[in-house]
Amino acid sequence: MMWEAQRSEVVETARRIHHAGFVAGTAGNVSQRFREPGGRELMAITPSGRCYDTMTADDIVVLDMQGQRIAGDLAPSIEAMMHLAIYRARRNVCAVVHTHAVHACLVAVTAREIPPLLDEQVTFLGGEIVVADYALPGSPELARNAVAALGSRNAALLASHGAVAAGRDLREAFDNCAILEKTAHVYALARIMGDVRALPPHAVEAGKTAFAARSGDAAPDAS
Numbered sequence: 300m301m302w303e304a305q306r307s308e309v310v311e312t313a314r315r316i317h318h319a320g321f322v323a324g325t326a327g328n329v330s331q332r333f334r335e336p337g338g339r340e341l342m343a344i345t346p347s348g349r350c351y352d353t354m355t356a357d358d359i360v361v362l363d364m365q366g367q368r369i370a371g372d373l374a375p376s377i378e379a380m381m382h383l384a385i386y387r388a389r390r391n392v393c394a395v396v397h398t399h400a401v402h403a404c405l406v407a408v409t410a411r412e413i414p415p416l417l418d419e420q421v422t423f424l425g426g427e428i429v430v431a432d433y434a435l436p437g438s439p440e441l442a443r444n445a446v447a448a449l450g451s452r453n454a455a456l457l458a459s460h461g462a463v464a465a466g467r468d469l470r471e472a473f474d475n476c477a478i479l480e481k482t483a484h485v486y487a488l489a490r491i492m493g494d495v496r497a498l499p500p501h502a503v504e505a506g507k508t509a510f511a512a513r514s515g516d517a518a519p520d521a522s
């Protein structure tokens with residue numbers, strides 16, 4: 300099988316988001332970008348509508364960066380365009396995970412931006428969590444809106460839909476998913492408790508500097 304290692308890693312991360320409870324049924328999708336020995340960049344992505352428990356490396360679809368299928372018999376995830384758009388916009392992102400995690404969805408239906416609340420949120424996700432404007436699943440608008448909401452950060456919410464997290468590799472993208480879900484959970488409960496206090500500005504600045512150094516991307520706008 301071509302690219303068995305890269306496809307197996309995608310299956311492993313897809314199982315992790317399923318077992319973590321970040322998706323139900325066949326929802327969500329996982330991809331990674333890699334370079335073949337000849338130099339061409341490719342993306343391995345989960346297929347559309349397949350159960351995670353029985354998914355194998357063979358089921359993972361390999362596309363080129365224009366979205367042409369290179370390997371795999373199944374249809375790619377309907378959000379393949381969103382994954383490709385994120386890779387095109389973000390040189391240092393090599394893995395993308397999209398989930399329908401409960402607390403991410405909870406904040407996503409309120410369409411409220413999450414301010415920088417927790418040190419780890421800023422250090423690992425890049426700061427505030429922006430909610431992408433609503434667009435239909437699988438649409439080019441959703442891909443554009445997700446890229447805009449991510450900016451140079453590693454997590455965003457999708458209005459009335461779910462969450463997207465990025466990373467330099469699958470392990471980091473999964474961890475960022477988990478930090479995003481925790482951040483959304485804390486924010487939702489803090490709002491119920493009443494008093495949500497953002498991090499002090501110097502902590503936000505320090506966290507964003509640490510994030511930029513880790514991710515290799517330009518520091519997110521400090522505003």
Ligand SMILES: [Zn+2]
Nearest residue numbers: 327436460461
């Ligand atoms: Zn979705």
